[in-house]
Amino acid sequence: MTRVRFAPSPTGYLHIGGARTFIFNWLHARRQGGTVVLRIDDTDVERNTQTSLDSIFEGLQWLELGWDEIYRQSERLDLHRQAAWSIFEKGLAYRDFTPASAAEAAGGGWLFNPGMPDLARQESDRRAAAGEPFVLRFKVPRESRSEVAVQDLVYGSVSKATADLEDFALLRSNGMPTYHMASCTDDADLRITDILRGQEHLANTFKHALIFEALGAAMPRIAHLPLLMAPDGAKLSKRTHGPVVSVTTYRDAGFLPHAFVNFLSLLGWSPKNDLEKLSQSELIELFSLDGINRSNAIINFTEDDPFDPKAVWLNAEHLRALDLEELTRRLMPYVQQAGFANATPDRLRAIAPLIRERIRLLRDVGSVADFFFVEPRGYDPAELIPQKGDAAMAAQALRHAKEVLSAVSAFDHATLDAALRTAAADLKLKTGQMFQPIRVAVCGRKNAPPLFETLEVLGRDTVLTRLDFALGML
RNA sequence: GGCGCUAUCGUCUAACGGUUAGGACGGAGCCCUCUCAAGGCUCAAAUACGGGUUCGAUUCCCGUUAGCGCUACCA
Structure with a gap:
């Protein structure tokens, strides 16, 4: 398992x-x-x-x-300490009484603090009993073996000379286990079989191999990422x-x-x-x-x-x-975050298909679907003017659209599509010239979802109101 | 500094010795089209460098360079 x-x-x-x-x-x-x-x-x-x-x-x-x-x-500290001391009892670790400040002063590159690995057990016990603070260190077996090798499932066989491995800490002077000690103890105790972790730990793995060995535990399979x-x-x-x-x-x-x-x-x-x-x-x-x-x-x-x-x-x-239900559900929090308090799941469900291919992140709903929830008012009237046209053309298109949309029998996109195309032809306008003013009037901008579907969702009353408003701006 | 690991388009990656070095994102262009998207097509873009081994190296070996990591009583 x-x-x-x-x-x-x-x-x-x-x-x-x-x-x-x-x-x-x-x-x-x-x-x-x-x-x-x-x-x-x-x-x-x-x-x-x-x-x-x-x-x-x-x-x-x-x-x-x-x-x-x-x-x-933090709830398993006893276990970690026990494990650390068992290593000490096996003679594979020792107390290091060197004050942190002194160790620091000695500079990096050391393998161990002078005198400490070989401190006699009695002497070590005596100083500890006297209350002298110490760090429990693993005693890297540099004489008995030349290297530590591990099989990494990603990096393959990696090894390090014991001569390059320092005597790392197992227990801090405050009695807390170090990462290495706690991690290995728990990996063993929790019966972890596979460790996948960041590559920054690759070099630590040699220490861990030594700890597992000292603990008499099997090394989990390991893969660095x-x-x-x-x-x-x-x-x-x-x-x-x-x-x-x-x-x-x-x-x-x-x-x-x-x-x-x-x-x-x-x-x-x-x-x-x-x-x-x-x-x-x-x-x-x-x-x-x-x-x-x-x-x-x-x-x-x-x-x-x-x-x-x-x-x-x-x-x-x-x-x-995403299916429509889930899309709607996922969208809702972002619609609310955008401040569209009048949004309902039903309304959002109608809007979602129109915007799903136009949003890349859920929060884009705020900028892409705004006009479904608030009246577009801040746009520049110049936007209403179509390509190769003027204000008169825009007004003409909008007025005719008003008539047609008021009269149209059903307010669904297929009907609207046919009606507005006919309207454009009546005015001898290109479809773009007809649709663009309407789009801006209704959406407040030139780039928006498909016009007829949008009109359908918005509904006749809203659309007519917006056309009126746009006409007033021209 | 010592030790360890890594090295393919700008980025993510494929190619277990033999390919016109493939795909994706992003970029450029074209098409489609009521706008924007989406979609379709096309283009530009890489084997870090130097030595080996081999009939043949992106691929194997060595070196250089570069990057990253470890070198803590952090994790």
Whole structure:
């Protein structure tokens, strides 16, 4: 039984890189019929915040993927400490009494603090009993073996000389386990079988292999994922890139969760069959560790355009594939956010087909469908004037349209289409010259959804009122 | 600095030694058309560099360069 885990630490919001790691884990588990464990890695009490925890949940929930089990490392500290001390008891770790300040002063590049690895057990116990603070360090076996090798499911066989591995910390001087200690202990205890995580952990894997060994636990299968980078090739960060890297930014802009998942799944992974737009079940079906790349992927965004064009395109694709009910349901919050208080589900359901091919993000409904909810008033009267025409032509077209639309027997698009084409011919106007003034009068702008369908949805009274208003502006 | 990993169009990627190096987004153009979209067609655009191995390298090996990561009592 495959068990994967996603282990965010609540020290910032959920960003797109984290979301992708979660998605890959989720897909891998679902593909294998396994279990998704969500584990909150909150062993750094200094930097954890509730806000960040909330925002991580918010982001994960929005993805609509879900998880099967959830744990918090802060509730499992005893287990971690126990595990750490068991390593100490086996003689594979030692107390390091070097003050943090002194270690810092010694500079980087050290493997261990002088004198500490070989401190006699009695002496170590005595100083600890005396209350002297210490860090528990893993004693890297540099004499007994020359290297640590791991089989990575993505990167293949990777190894590192023990001579290049420092004696890393297991327990901090405040007694809290470090990430390495807590993570490995929990992976073992929670019976995690497959670890998929960001490539930034590749170098840590050698330490982890040593910990698993010391614990007498089997090393899970491990696969590192190439990283998501900013357009300049730099690491994504809140500080330099701001909210554009936050998952909630995508949500607020009106990405469909699945479109977003689809987009991220294609960063660093390929189904190798030229398919781009994939449903959730296709994604699960196709997902394979074999398709994961080894090089980092850049996600495109700029200050004025925060979203990767491909993400937007994919979203539009999925938008078009939605059935009308779901589209309406998804649209509603954005309609309200745009301030169209008079919107009802029924009305939105009528409008949705007219705008679905014209919006790329759900929030576009605010700018694309505005005239269905509010009277267009702010437009420039000059817009009413058709190509190769003048104000007189516009007025003529609008007046005739008024007559025709008042008289027409049914107010459906087919009838309106026929009637207005006849009207144009009567006036010896090109269709465009006839329709454009009407469109602007009714929509308040030149670019809008198909005219006859729009008129039908708006209804006779509204349309006539707007034609009158436009006439008044000429 | 040391160690590890990586390197195909602007971006995401395909090509398990032999292809006119394929697809997608974005860009340009044309068509369709009541506008805008959508859709259809076309074009521009890549194997980082230098050595090997091989009859033949995007593909295998070495080096250079570049990028990323680790080198914390962060994760």
